[in-house]
Amino acid sequence: xxxxxxxxxxxxxxxxxxxxxxxxxxxxxxxxxxxxxxxxxxxxxxxxxxxxxxxxxxxxxxxxxxxxxxxxxxxxxxxxxxxxxxxxxxxxxxxxxxxxxxxxxxxxxxxxxxxxxxxxxxxxxxxxxxxxxxxxxxxxxxxxxxxxxxxxxxxxxxxxxxxxxxxxxxxxxxxxxxxxxxxxxxxxxxxxxxxxxxxxxxxxxxxxxxxxxxxxxxxxxxxxxxxxxxxxxxxxxxxxxxxxxxxxxxxxxxxxxxxxxxxxxxxxxxxxxxxxxxxxxxxxxxxxxxxxxxxxxxxxxxxxxxxxxxxxxxxxxxxxxxxxxxxxxxxxxxxxxxxxxxxxxxxxxxxxxxxxxxxxxxxxxxxxxxxxxxxxxxxxxxxxxxxxxxxxxxxxxxxxxxxxxxxxxxxxxxxxxxxxxxxxxxxxxxxxxxxx
RNA sequence: GGAGAGGUGGCCGAGCGGCUUAAGGCAACGGUUUGCUAAACCGUCGUACUGGUAAUAACCGGUACCGGGGGUUCGAAUCCCCCCCUCUCCGCCA
Numbered sequence: 001x002x003x004x005x006x007x008x009x010x011x012x013x014x015x016x017x018x019x020x021x022x023x024x025x026x027x028x029x030x031x032x033x034x035x036x037x038x039x040x041x042x043x044x045x046x047x048x049x050x051x052x053x054x055x056x057x058x059x060x061x062x063x064x065x066x067x068x069x070x071x072x073x074x075x076x077x078x079x080x081x082x083x084x085x086x087x088x089x090x091x092x093x094x095x096x097x098x099x100x101x102x103x104x105x106x107x108x109x110x111x112x113x114x115x116x117x118x119x120x121x122x123x124x125x126x127x128x129x130x131x132x133x134x135x136x137x138x139x140x141x142x143x144x145x146x147x148x149x150x151x152x153x154x155x156x157x158x159x160x161x162x163x164x165x166x167x168x169x170x171x172x173x174x175x176x177x178x179x180x181x182x183x184x185x186x187x188x189x190x191x192x193x194x195x196x197x198x199x200x201x202x203x204x205x206x207x208x209x210x211x212x213x214x215x216x217x218x219x220x221x222x223x224x225x226x227x228x229x230x231x232x233x234x235x236x237x238x239x240x241x242x243x244x245x246x247x248x249x250x251x252x253x254x255x256x257x258x259x260x261x262x263x264x265x266x267x268x269x270x271x272x273x274x275x276x277x278x279x280x281x282x283x284x285x286x287x288x289x290x291x292x293x294x295x296x297x298x299x300x301x302x303x304x305x306x307x308x309x310x311x312x313x314x315x316x317x318x319x320x321x322x323x324x325x326x327x328x329x330x331x332x333x334x335x336x337x338x339x340x341x342x343x344x345x346x347x348x349x350x351x352x353x354x355x356x357x358x359x360x361x362x363x364x365x366x367x368x369x370x371x372x373x374x375x376x377x378x379x380x381x382x383x384x385x386x387x388x389x390x391x392x393x394x395x396x397x398x399x400x401x402x403x404x405x406x407x408x409x410x411x412x413x414x415x416x417x418x419x420x421x422x423x424x425x426x427x428x429x430x431x432x433x434x435x436x
Numbered sequence: 437g438g439a440g441a442g443g444u445g446g447c448c449g450a451g452c453g454g455c456u457u458a459a460g461g462c463a464a465c466g467g468u469u470u471g472c473u474a475a476a477c478c479g480u481c482g483u484a485c486u487g488g489u490a491a492u493a494a495c496c497g498g499u500a501c502c503g504g505g506g507g508u509u510c511g512a513a514u515c516c517c518c519c520c521c522u523c524u525c526c527g528c529c530a
Contacts, residue, residue, distance in 0.1 A: 005492080009492095038485090038486080041485070041486065041499080041500095042486070042487075042498095042499095044499075044500095045485090045486065045487085045498055045499040045500085046487095046498080046499090048498085048499060048500085049498060049499070051510075051511075052498095052499095052511080054510065054511085055454065055510055055511040056454070056455085056511085057510090058454085058510050058511070059454045059455080059510090059511080060454090060455090066510085067510095069510070070509090070510040070511090071510080072510080073510040073511085074509095074510060076510085077509095077510080255446095255482095255483085380483095386465090388483080
């Protein structure tokens with residue numbers, strides 16, 4: 001959500017944001033509905049005031065005058081009721097329209113139509129192409145099936161297309177990667193800009209993966225992303241596509257003391273995605289699947305763009321540290337306006353090299369929202385000056401598996417068909433150095 | 437799932453049709469007193485929208501909000517209906 005005042009005072013800014021983000025929004029309609037809403041409210045308030053004043057007169061009037069006065073006031077009721085009914089309709093329309101308004105991207109974000117407009121920021125590690133292995137390259141599907149790391153057919157039998165079962169060393173590798181990511185996150189300390197002495201840590205937490213719709217709206221996944229979400233309609237709950245949703249929503253409808261900020265949280269969850277718009281795309285293997293596990297980092301901080309930017313760098317770096325420790329080549333991309341999504345101010349994707357795809361492919365996504373989610377979630381803090389403000393929110397993947405197993409398996413394959421376990425993961429694999 | 441009790445401001449807790457934004461207490465903040473701390477005393481002490489003087493500052497006023505929604509009434513925190521949540525007991529269960 002953006003501030004309605006921004007639309008009233010600077011509609012062109014919002015129109016441009018929508019254009020740049022490839023979104024269709026009706027700014028004029030918002031302005032008109034908002035004006036009507038305020039007119040209704042003014043009249044309604046005025047009539048209610050009359051009613052209150054009149055009501056007091058009834059209470060104090062001599063008995064014989066009460067009936068006449070009451071009857072007189074009764075005339076207000078019809079108008080008030082009509083006004084109230086119109087207000088409900090107008091507010092509902094305004095709310096619906098506001099849910100569609102784009103967050104204004106940072107001026108530094110490259111303007112572009114889609115993923116083709118994304119800009120590479122840096123590249124770390126050396127990608128290895130399939131013909132550079134010195135033996136016959138196998139992709140993760142071949143390797144995984146041969147080594148018994150997962151079972152795709154039975155995953156489909158159990159749950160339909162894009163489902164799978166990790167087994168044996170594959171299941172262990174999955175857990176190892178996640179547990180390694182936990183430990184990496186929890187071993188670090190952080191300080192706010194200008195507070196060098198601080199030793200803030202990410203707080204580990206578990207969260208519900210089945211949440212109420214309001215949290216989906218609050219984090220910006222509804223209404224526009226609804227098609228990609230599994231619904232448990234009987235209970236009016238939704239399966240989350242990321243722990244970002246419950247973690248960011250954790251303090252919804254609260255006013256936090258400024259001293260409690262920033263809130264640094266990290267949570268693992270299973271993530272459920274319908275992949276509604278992706279029919280026929282990435283159908284091979286473990287790349288695009290309906291469920292996976294992900295460790296997610298979330299930051300809730302003061303409404304300060306500079307601090308927000310600072311934490312954005314921090315969470316990108318955290319992800320990079322994990323990839324570097326796993327010895328995986330990756331690049332960081334600045335995502336352009338057309339590819340960044342409704343609520344985001346700025347966004348970086350991290351793409352890890354996957355030889356089978358002959359490309360860097362998305363494994364992480366780091367987003368900065370400013371107060372977009374906080375407004376929807378009603379997530380505020382009370383500043384040291386006593387004023388309440390909406391927080392800023394950010395999030396990034398720490399690790400998502402099994403997608404990350406694709407480069408991990410493929411890049412560590414040996415001539416004999418076995419897969420070497422990177423040193424960082426061996427402690428989490430009971431010391432196993434080689435699978436197969 | 438069944439039966440009962442209950443949901444009021446940061447917390448505790450009165451109110452049970454008008455004079456209640458809501459007593460009282462605690463916490464918090466400002467001040468007086470004070471060698472310091474404490475105590476005592478005085479004051480402040482919700483959120484949002486909105487009107488006026490006015491700068492989105494300050495002040496004065498209005499409206500909404502006593503779990504959520506609807507109803508009765510000139511008027512509802514207070515009465516009625518539906519829903520949600522919490523607690524206790526019973527049942528079931530990892």
